[in-house]
Amino acid sequence: xxxxxxxxxILLASTLAYLSNTWRARTLAETSGQKLHSLPGFYGYYTALxxxxxxxxxxxxxxxxxxxxxxxxxxxxxxxxxxxxAAPEQIQLLVNDIKSVAQGSxxxxxDPAIQxxxxxxxxxxxxxxxxxxxLSITASLSGLLFAQSRINTDFRARNHVETVVRVFLIxxxxxxxxxxxxxxxxxxIESIRFFNMVPITDFLFGLKxxxxxxxxxxxxxxxxxxxxxxxxxxxxxxxxxxxxxAVPIGLLAAIYLSEYASPNFRAIAKPLIEILAGIxxxxxxxxxxxxxxxxxxxxxxxxxLEISSESALAAGLxxxxxxxxxxxxxxxxxxxxxPQSLRDGAYALGATQSxxxxxxxxxxxxxxxxxxxxxxxxxxxxxxxxxxxxxxxxANLTLNPLAAVTTVTTQIVTxxxxxxEFDSPKTLAAFALGLILFxxxxxxxxxxxxxxxxxxxxxx
Amino acid sequence: MSDQxxxxxxxxxxxxxxxxxxxxxxxFRFFGLASIVLGLVFLLVLFISIIGNGYSxxxxxxxxxxxxxxPAVIDxxxxxxxxxxxxxxxDTLWKASLLKLFPEVTERQEKRALNAFMGFSADKxxxxxxxxxxxxxxxxxxxxxxxxxxxxxxxxxxxxxEEELNERNQHYQSWIKTLKDQDRIHxxxxxxxxxxGDSREPEAAGIWGAVVGSAFTLLITxxxxxxxxxxAAIYLEEFAPRNRWTDLIExxxxxxxxxxxxxxxxxxLAVFINFFGLPRSSPLVGGLVLTLMTxxxxxxxxxxxxxxxxxxxxxxxxxxxxxxxxxxxxHVLPLALPGILTGAIIGTARALGExxxxxxxxxxxFIVDIPKTFTSAATVLxxxxxxWADSPERAFNERTxxxxxxxxxxxxxxxGFAVYLRRRYERRW
Numbered sequence: 001x002x003x004x005x006x007x008x009x010i011l012l013a014s015t016l017a018y019l020s021n022t023w024r025a026r027t028l029a030e031t032s033g034q035k036l037h038s039l040p041g042f043y044g045y046y047t048a049l050x051x052x053x054x055x056x057x058x059x060x061x062x063x064x065x066x067x068x069x070x071x072x073x074x075x076x077x078x079x080x081x082x083x084x085x086a087a088p089e090q091i092q093l094l095v096n097d098i099k100s101v102a103q104g105s106x107x108x109x110x111d112p113a114i115q116x117x118x119x120x121x122x123x124x125x126x127x128x129x130x131x132x133x134x135l136s137i138t139a140s141l142s143g144l145l146f147a148q149s150r151i152n153t154d155f156r157a158r159n160h161v162e163t164v165v166r167v168f169l170i171x172x173x174x175x176x177x178x179x180x181x182x183x184x185x186x187x188x189i190e191s192i193r194f195f196n197m198v199p200i201t202d203f204l205f206g207l208k209x210x211x212x213x214x215x216x217x218x219x220x221x222x223x224x225x226x227x228x229x230x231x232x233x234x235x236x237x238x239x240x241x242x243x244x245x246a247v248p249i250g251l252l253a254a255i256y257l258s259e260y261a262s263p264n265f266r267a268i269a270k271p272l273i274e275i276l277a278g279i280x281x282x283x284x285x286x287x288x289x290x291x292x293x294x295x296x297x298x299x300x301x302x303x304x305l306e307i308s309s310e311s312a313l314a315a316g317l318x319x320x321x322x323x324x325x326x327x328x329x330x331x332x333x334x335x336x337x338x339p340q341s342l343r344d345g346a347y348a349l350g351a352t353q354s355x356x357x358x359x360x361x362x363x364x365x366x367x368x369x370x371x372x373x374x375x376x377x378x379x380x381x382x383x384x385x386x387x388x389x390x391x392x393x394x395a396n397l398t399l400n401p402l403a404a405v406t407t408v409t410t411q412i413v414t415x416x417x418x419x420x421e422f423d424s425p426k427t428l429a430a431f432a433l434g435l436i437l438f439x440x441x442x443x444x445x446x447x448x449x450x451x452x453x454x455x456x457x458x459x460x
Numbered sequence: 461m462s463d464q465x466x467x468x469x470x471x472x473x474x475x476x477x478x479x480x481x482x483x484x485x486x487x488f489r490f491f492g493l494a495s496i497v498l499g500l501v502f503l504l505v506l507f508i509s510i511i512g513n514g515y516s517x518x519x520x521x522x523x524x525x526x527x528x529x530x531p532a533v534i535d536x537x538x539x540x541x542x543x544x545x546x547x548x549x550x551d552t553l554w555k556a557s558l559l560k561l562f563p564e565v566t567e568r569q570e571k572r573a574l575n576a577f578m579g580f581s582a583d584k585x586x587x588x589x590x591x592x593x594x595x596x597x598x599x600x601x602x603x604x605x606x607x608x609x610x611x612x613x614x615x616x617x618x619x620x621x622e623e624e625l626n627e628r629n630q631h632y633q634s635w636i637k638t639l640k641d642q643d644r645i646h647x648x649x650x651x652x653x654x655x656x657g658d659s660r661e662p663e664a665a666g667i668w669g670a671v672v673g674s675a676f677t678l679l680i681t682x683x684x685x686x687x688x689x690x691x692a693a694i695y696l697e698e699f700a701p702r703n704r705w706t707d708l709i710e711x712x713x714x715x716x717x718x719x720x721x722x723x724x725x726x727x728x729l730a731v732f733i734n735f736f737g738l739p740r741s742s743p744l745v746g747g748l749v750l751t752l753m754t755x756x757x758x759x760x761x762x763x764x765x766x767x768x769x770x771x772x773x774x775x776x777x778x779x780x781x782x783x784x785x786x787x788x789x790x791h792v793l794p795l796a797l798p799g800i801l802t803g804a805i806i807g808t809a810r811a812l813g814e815x816x817x818x819x820x821x822x823x824x825x826f827i828v829d830i831p832k833t834f835t836s837a838a839t840v841l842x843x844x845x846x847x848w849a850d851s852p853e854r855a856f857n858e859r860t861x862x863x864x865x866x867x868x869x870x871x872x873x874x875x876g877f878a879v880y881l882r883r884r885y886e887r888r889w
Contacts, residue, residue, distance in 0.1 A: 162785040183727045186735075249499060256496055273496065280814070280842050282813070282815045283506075283867070283868070284506075285849070286861075291509045321499075328499075354488035381720070412722055441718065
């Protein structure tokens with residue numbers, strides 16, 4: 001049976017188990033005249049779980065392990081001469097050929113050795129399918145029978161079901177930890193492989209970035225330079241421009257919305273501003289490349305300034321527009337959290353409203369605002385699509401916002417889109433850049449979250 | 461201490477500064493309002509430039525040609541053999557008809573331009589007609605056929621710069637004028653844009669493949685992130701003891717919500733594709749990556765929704781003998797569900813617009829076919845936009861904007877539904 005059919009069958013069986021055993025428990029209580037320990041439904045759930053879980057577990061096991069066992073079995077039939085000294089990619093190609101021959105979708109002349117392996121592969125697939133069907137149905141049925149045999153009026157079905165529910169809940173909560181571990185491990189392992197090829201000091205302190213690797217040993221020119229400094233300055237330059245746009249606008253907007261605006265105005269303007277955060281970044285990227293960059297270039301040409309069409313200014317400006325809502329809504333929250341008594345105190349001393357805001361409210365809300373700005377900065381550093389579409393590819397070490405610069409995220413994308421060879425420093429460099437990016441944003445986030453949290457406690 | 465100073469002295473200082481302070485007040489207020497207006501102007505410019513650039517892609521120009529289905533061209537053997545009919549050269553038919561309309565075209569350059577006047581699917585359109593109804597053979601019929609994408613842009617007036625009006629395009633313009641005078645050219649709804657997959661030819665490129673890919677990807681994302689997110693939120697809010705472990709999980713979730721999306725792409729590439737060997741470019745992997753990205757959003761929204769359910773509900777449930785699990789699933793969760801769903805929809809909308817992590821797992825491939833399963837190669841709407849934005853052909857430019865309009869329409873729908881849900885079911889305790 002196909003795995004999907006099997007999956008549906010198990011689900012169907014467990015639904016039936018639920019219905020029949022709920023009914024069974026109810027009749028049991030009626031005929032024996034005793035009270036059930038749990039509600040009848042729990043007996044149903046209990047049997048349904050025992051019916052579904054063993055079968056699903058086997059199914060999962062097959063999904064994870066079947067592929068590698070089948071290919072190992074099929075590769076064992078290949079003559080040793082084909083496998084000796086073959087690179088992993090070549091073996092992968094062989095495996096693909098075997099699979100397509102086995103499925104009958106191979107086009108062209110079939111190598112007899114491949115044909116033998118493909119026959120073995122189909123044979124093993126057949127066996128594995130039969131084995132899985134038999135095993136999972138047996139497991140589900142025996143689980144069901146075992147659960148049914150335990151049902152009586154004293155059986156604590158609810159407690160058993162609730163234990164399973166709790167384990168499931170904990171498992172789900174742990175995915176967050178597993179995700180973080182996954183991120184750290186996946187980025188770290190490939191980075192370490194990269195640092196075995198390129199010294200870590202060259203990477204961290206190098207002033208030149210040109211990841212082209214010579215294809216032949218005697219090829220002239222580039223041997224690849226992996227200095228991250230130009231990328232970092234480019235990233236910081238664009239983020240700086242973005243923050244210069246977003247912080248004043250966002251902060252002033254937040255102040256106006258929370259201190260001056262009438263409730264009606266606020267109810268309309270605040271969601272409208274927040275739309276800016278909901279627009280996909282690819283749209284901003286297109287907007288930057290299509291409208292803003294040509295506009296800036298033409299304007300620069302009018303006043304005699306040479307602005308590159310992939311200038312940091314254009315990308316930063318658009319990115320700034322994108323992060324306005326991050327600054328404004330967080331600042332808004334914190335300004336609102338400042339107790340009214342502080343304002344009243346300032347008014348009582350004769351301060352005007354703007355003086356109160358500038359000298360009392362903002363200083364009181366400052367830690368929170370700074371936290372919000374740090375979060376916005378982390379968002380700007382990690383932003384990808386805008387810079388991929390609007391910033392350049394050449395790594396210039398410059399602080400001139402009118403020139404073209406490149407960023408960490410742009411380089412990750414250019415290194416990984418297209419052919420990936422996991423033994424060349426070119427591909428692995430992307431993971432090292434990812435590590436830098438992760439560490440950088442992590443520091444900013446932790447700092448920001450700590451400030452925000454500490455501040456929240458202050459007025460609560 | 462102010463015994464010696466005259467009584468009015470302080471007041472004078474205050475009065476003297478008052479107008480300055482009032483002006484400062486006005487200025488400050490003005491700056492606040494100005495920055496809101498500036499933000500809204502940005503929004504407006506963004507929308508106007510996208511819509512102004514893209515609305516024209518929803519129509520496409522067709523030309524009415526009197527096609528003579530000459531058996532000597534399409535079926536020289538006279539067998540009416542479908543294979544022969546399918547292999548015949550239908551371009552000759554419209555070229556002949558077009559030449560009849562413009563007999564003055566004799567020069568080679570001009571002729572070559574005329575031969576590129578119609579779009580490449582004109583040929584297919586004619587072929588389909590003949591195969592469907594071989595009785596057309598030998599007759600003459602007026603047929604509306606799609607023009608080349610440059611001609612389409614010229615007809616819509618999208619090409620105006622001098623550099624774009626090269627010699628060939630000037631020829632085109634004069635022919636378009638002639639056709640217009642004869643009422644033989646008009647724009648109609650561009651159905652292909654909504655039903656086709658991607659293509660190298662702008663006139664045949666559509667978004668349906670990307671829409672289906674997005675749908676598959678989002679199905680996986682919703683199917684996984686909603687149950688896992690709700691369960692995690694319930695555990696953290698209702699059952700977790702306050703200790704170092706749950707603190708760690710909490711810090712983790714808050715951090716994950718702020719990790720750059722591209723890092724999730726690296727995770728997907730290293731773990732799902734290289735380690736587990738799942739198929740590259742598939743909605744399955746894309747959905748998994750987006751699930752991990754959306755989870756923190758749903759968990760955070762879920763927790764605050766659960767937190768807003770008053771403790772009295774919990775106490776009442778426990779008081780009449782419900783177990784903690786029953787209390788949560790039968791009483792607290794139903795009350796918190798609208799809030800959780802609102803957060804989930806907003807998280808999913810963000811996942812729908814996300815493209816950076818999907819570039820990492822190979823969903824940028826050029827894919828013509830409409831994806832059929834969760835494991836077939838696919839692309840999604842935002843990535844399609846990215847791909848088209850990179851294409852040099854001028855006609856892809858308006859298609860990019862049109863695709864953006866479709867994407868924004870989906871996002872507005874989703875967010876609107878979230879707002880409706882919040883308005884409809886919001887409770888003040």
